[in-house]
Amino acid sequence: MIRIRPYQPEDWPALWAILVPVFRAGETYALPRDISEQDAHRTWIELPRAVRVAIDDNGELQGTYFLKANQAGPGDHVANCGYIVAPAARGHGVAGQMCQHSLALARELGFVAMQYNLVVASNEVAIRLWQMHDFTIIGTLPRAFRHPALGMTDAHVMYRLL
Secondary structure (H helix, E strand, O other), rough: OEEEEOHHHHHHHHHHHHHHHHHHHOOOOOOOOOOOHHHHHHHHHHOHHHHHHHHEOOOEEEEEEEEEEOOOHHHHHHEEEEHHHHHHHHOOOOOHHHHHHHHHHHHHHOEEEEEEEEEEEHHHHHHHHHHHHOEEEEEHHHHEEEEOOOOOEEEEEEEEEE
16 A cells, blocks of 8 residues: 655655666656756755655655646646656556646646656656546657667657646
């Protein structure tokens, strides 16, 4: 059973342990592969409007997401999220639960839509999952992502109303 709750500062060591391999792999997030722990903390924890963690029955961190406005000012009614699941928890529905939770939280915070700006086209599992949650690919950015193994790769903008 997964429980999703607000991030707490004592979660950081376990959270960093989940984030760092994803960032270092460079396959899904448009962040420097050598991002420092301090910069990652600022990006994932300090800048977003909300950060949540998914915890299992043993209190172990299984995933995380952040939620923020996609743009400032006149665009701040559209939410943006980022999700990461611990390797051992992948394929067990954690990302789907976090997506559902983030959609509800976004509505609660007054957002009217959610947009994912750069879903790497090779990340087919994520694309299928977001489509199952009613996201639509509204555009494809040709060669917008430098994938470490695949080279220049397309990326999608995905969107849904709340």
